[in-house]
Amino acid sequence: MPILSSQPSPHGRRIGRRRLLSVLLGALAGPARAALGKPPAGEILIGSSAAFSGPAAMLGQGLHAGALALFKQINSQGGLAGAKLVMRALDDAYEPVRTDKNTRLLVDDPKVLALFGYVGTPTSKAALPYVRRWQIPFVGAFTGAAVLWEPNPMVFNVRAGYRAEAEALAGAMVTAGVKHLGVLYQADLFGRAGMEAMRSAAEGQGLVIGPVASVQRNSVDVQAALTVLLVKPQPEAIFMVSTYASCAAFIQAARQRGYAGRFYSLSFAGLEPLRQALHQDMRKVTIAQVVPDPDDASIAVVAAYQKAMREAGHKHFDSISLEGYIAARVLVEGLRNAKKPLSRESLAQGLETLGHLDLGGFQVAYRPKDHQGSNYIGLRSEK
Structure with a gap:
């Protein structure tokens, strides 16, 4: 059953964004400018390249807000064994060329024990050659693309994959009476991965994929896509594989042209940024989710996340920062489980020997040769 999610007021969300940005800039600006030299004694150094600017900035900012809230909470309690x-x-502004440069800098510093919280499929793929060559753990990427499910002993996924999301969305489409589906996809590895996931799911559910159109990464120019996808007879639904900015631009423009069908999206679009970009108007929009409702404090991991966020100065909660918090919890458990002295190798061993881990109503599992993490999928929709 689709779950209706709560909607904070637009005024409250603007305050939350400003607060989020100020906290992140304070946490990130110094490290981003600093030379990658030896950190002070008693530190566990984690590296990341993510979108903190550009049209996908809310994804990187949100993901890292959750992770940094956990780090701050642990540090205030004395750190991990005093570190x-x-x-x-x-x-990297969600641009793979910048990810490549950033990752090279990070892996070259032997004090960086892991790469964490990369945002996106093409950006994560840009990091993988460094992960393999430098044998550094790659943890909690914000993507469900199959490229990260290929055998790599140093990759540790936390979220479920796009194939599982596509299966859930296809089932929801069939329940809603959809038979004919159009696809808007980002013209890169992410878009192709999502489109292929839906092709497979649609075939299994008896859905027919009709017109297909693309949009460029970090672009909101959807006019050409509208011309292709809204040709008559119009599909009963549009499946979107892109970020919140381009998805919102397409939805708004399609509505203006009188399109009355439904819209479906993978989780990567970002529920809260998409809602905000649509000015809270999520009518006939269904988006997959890979974490529980961030406002449901009856779930232990969500209550713990909310506590950490409040202690870090945040007043509003969202699925993206919850995912960052959960991914950081996995990383911390791996650090606790790793043999000392800590190294990239011992951290990888600590992560892959975690076994089944209950974070408080959210389950993950890691074993040698099985680094898939969670299989949680939910759907959020509005009529």
């Missing part, structure tokens, strides 16, 4: 958790995060 402070430190994030060295560099901005």
Whole structure:
């Protein structure tokens, strides 16, 4: 059953964004400018390249807000065995070329024990050659693309994959009476991965995929896509594989042209940024989710996340920062389970021997040769 999610007031969300940005800039600006030299004694250094600027900035900012809230909470309690958790995060603006440069800098520093919280499929793929060559753990990427499910002993997924999301969305489409589906996909590895996931799911559910159109990464120019996808007879629904900015631009423009069908999206679009970009108008929009409702404090992990966020100065909660918090919890458990002295190798061994881990109503599992993490999928929709 689709779950209706709560909607904070637009005024409250603007305050939350400003607060989020100020906290992140304070946490990230120093490390991003600093030379990658030896950190102070008693630090556990984690590296990241993510979108902190550009059209996908709310994804990187949100994901790292959740992770940094956990780090701050642990550090305030004395750290891990007396060592402070430190994030060295560099901005790639969701552009793989910048990810490549950032990752090279990070892996070259032997004090960086892991790469964490990368945002996106093409950006994560840009990091994988460094992960393999430098044998550094790659944890909690914000993507469900199959490229991260290929055998790699140093990759540790936390979220469920796009294939599982596509299966859930296809089932919801059939329940809603959809038979004919159009696809808007981002013209890169992410878009192709999502489109292929839906092709497979649609075939199994008896859905027919009709017109297909693309949009460029970090672009909101959807006019050409509208011309292709809204040709008559119009599909009963549009499946979107892109970020919140381009998805929102397409939905708004399609509505203006009188399109009355439904819209479906993978989780990567970001529920809260998409809602905000649509000015809270989520009519006939269904989006997959890979974490529970961030406002449901009856779930232990959500209550713990909310507590950490409040202690870090945040007043509003969202699925993206909850995912960052959960991914950081997995990383911390791996650090606790790793043999000392800590190294990239011992951290990888600590992560893959975690076994079944209940974070408080959210289950993950890691074993040698099985680094898939969670299989949680939910759907959020509005009529």
